[in-house]
Amino acid sequence: MAEHTRAGSRWLPRILMTPAVATLFLWMIVPLVMTIYFSVIRYNLMQPDQTGFVGLMNYEFFMTDSDFWPAIWNTLVLLGSVVLITVFFGFAIALLINDPFPGQGFVRILLISPFFVMPTVNALLWKHMMMNPVYGVLAQIWTFFGLQPINWLTDYPLLSIIIMVSWQWLPFACLIFMTALQSMDREQLEAAGMDGATYWQKLWYLYLPHMARSISVVIMIEVIFLLSIFAEIYTTTSGGPGNASTNLAFLIFKQAQLSFDVGVASAGALLAVVLANIVAVFLIRMIGKNLD
Amino acid sequence: MQSSPNSSPQKLIIRTIAAWLVALILFFPLLFLAFTAFKTEGQAIAVPSLWVFTPTLENFVEVQERSNYMHFAWNSIVTSVVSTILGLLIAAPAAYSMAFSPTKRTKDILMWMLSTKMMPAVGALVPIYVMAQWAHLLDTKFILIIVFTMSNLPIMVWMLYTHFKDIPHEILEASRMDGATLWDEFRHVLLPLGMGGLASTGLLCLVLAWNEAFWALNLGSANAGTLATLVASYSSPEGLFWAKLSAASLMAIAPIIVFGWFSQKQLVQGMTFGAVK
Incomplete structure (x- = not known):
């Protein structure tokens, strides 16, 4: 019996892990191998008669595309801006609504709502009703203050996308910070107050260290979802004008769906995987120790 | 106060x-x-x-006439609910064994799982599309369920792991001492104590699957289209049909927003990923 239990406790965890590890491994490795294969052959859906091994030509084609470096840059700018905006304002809003006030519960419900909006609705809502240069709400506000309305999606396409995505993720950051703030040690705060600590000192020495882990969690989750922003770009600017709002995900999509070039798109996909890994390594270096 | x-x-x-x-x-x-x-x-x-x-x-009325709302809503419900349940069934055992029988490699496996989620979906689009086409699964609910499950799985394992880790080991050990079988342990200890974690993980994944647009747009259209694709089909007319677009959007997001309002407390607990002790 004892023998049996020991064997069981050695094998059972592995057996329980297997479905998750195996399916995820297949989910990762099969597309990866196929992508590697596609990326070194000539494979254009419009020219099915041309096939054969082409070596690294697809990579060269993708990387020398004039949209490539702007797309990498846009991906990182989009990621960095949204993370900064949501963490900063999310923290500020969480501090603002942490202590009780009339209507706190209702304010919470209003704040959380944008997180549940699907990206396609988010994009269409902002594109038409908020940012339309003639009828949009923002144009009306600009006119009210006697300013020339801005044609957001044409003149500031990347900023427009950043606004949309931030609007969606701000509630997420805010909620996590709010929950974390609730577990702050009240007595410690009061003691610091008695000792004459200013608000900023409390913020720096008490709040921030307490929040380190939740800030890491927010950054981690946001990076995971923001590296491959797609629907917002697809439904609003289509990456334009020119390449002004094309990120890496959208550039690959353009190669696959619009140029029908599976080979080049696959090369691009592998470069995206490399970029994701570089970001992941940086991320784990930076905040990994907080995630234990 | x-x-x-x-x-x-x-x-x-x-x-x-x-x-x-x-x-x-x-x-x-x-x-x-x-x-x-x-x-x-x-x-x-x-x-x-x-x-x-x-x-x-x-x-x-017009949205309903033009594009049978219930059809898309039903697809959204089926794909998000089934993928969530399936995901929980796969993720929970893994999270359980990571939390209660950690090895030196547990952290690495967890990080590897999360890293599969960082790969842009578009990177896997062509192979998945080709395979789905080959298996005659394009535009079926089945393929969407598989894809939603797999793309949420890393997050599910992580969330459940952080929840299970908070369950005191002593309780499990005590029940083992009393001769509890794995099934007893599961039913009387793990399920009641882990219920909060399972619920909040499920809720978040339901929301993520409901709102998923990339795979829904690329793999499902007429037959298996979800509400996300219904809304996207209203994007082409340039600003002239705001009222209809708004009606379609409202119908697509209202169920999940109301759902979110009612479950927000539970949901928030789960989303902190163990960030709040």
């Missing part, structure tokens, strides 16, 4: 006004969407925007 300097009357008033102002600004786009859904097309693009008007239901 307690007598912290924050609760002086003036400060409370300022804080209340500021909090409401921020909340209303952030909620405003959704409010505007909801109003527009009940306007005529003419009223929808009026400048300045109308806030007092006779509401009409004609947009909802």
Whole structure:
């Protein structure tokens, strides 16, 4: 019996892990191998008669595309801006609504709502009703203050996308910070107050260290979802004008769906995987120790 | 409350006004969407925007006539619910063994799982598309369920792991001492104690699957299209059909938003990923 239990406790965890590890491994490795294969052959859906091994030509084609470096840059700018905006304002809003006030519960419900909006609705809502240069709400506000309305999606396409995505993720950051703030040690705060600590000192020495882990969690989750922003770009600017709002995900999509070039798109996909890994390594270096 | 300097009357008033102002600004786009859904097309693009008007239901009727709403809603419900349940069934055992029998490699496996999620979905689009086509699964609910499950799985394992880790080991050991079988342990200890974690993980994944747009747009269209694809089909007419677009959008997001309002407490607990002890 004892023998049996020991064997069981050695094998059972592995057996329980297997479905998750195996399916995820297949989910990762099969597309990866196929992508590697596609990326070194000539494979254009419009020219099915041309096939054969082409070596690294697809990579060269993708990387020398004039949209490539702007797309990498846009991906990182989009990621960095949204993370900064949501963490900063999310923290500020969480501090603002942490202590009780009339209507706190209702304010919470209003704040959380944008997180549940699907990206396609988010994009269409902002594109038409908020940012339309003639009828949009923002144009009306600009006119009210006697300013020339801005044609957001044409003149500031990347900023427009950043606004949309931030609007969606701000509630997420805010909620996590709010929950974390609730577990702050009240007595410690009061003691610091008695000792004459200013608000900023409390913020720096008490709040921030307490929040380190939740800030890491927010950054981690946001990076995971923001590296491959797609629907917002697809439904609003289509990456334009020119390449002004094309990120890496959208550039690959353009190669696959619009140029029908599976080979080049696959090369691009592998470069995206490399970029994701570089970001992941940086991320784990930076905040990994907080995630234990 | 307690007598912290924050609760002086003036400060409370300022804080209340500021909090409401921020909340209303952030909620405003959704409010505007909801109003527009009940306007005529003419009223929808009026400048300045109308806030007092006779509401009409004609947009909802037209959306329903043009594109059978229930069909898309049903697809959304089936794909998100089934993928969530399937995901929990696969993720929970893995999270359980990571939390209660950790090895030196547990952290690495967890990080590897998360890293599969960082790969842009578009990177896997072509192979998945080709395989789905080959297996005649394009535009079926089945393929969407598989894809939603797999793309949420890393997050599910991580969330459940952080929850299970908070369950005291002693309780499990005590029940083992008492001769509890794995099934007993599962039913009487793990399930009741882990219920909160399972619920919040499930809720978050339900929301993520409901809102998933990339795979839904690329793999499902007519047959298996979810509400996300229904809304996208209203994107082409350039700004001229705001009222109908708003009605379709409202119908697509209302179920999940109301669901979110009711489950927010539970949901938030799960989303902290163990960040709050």
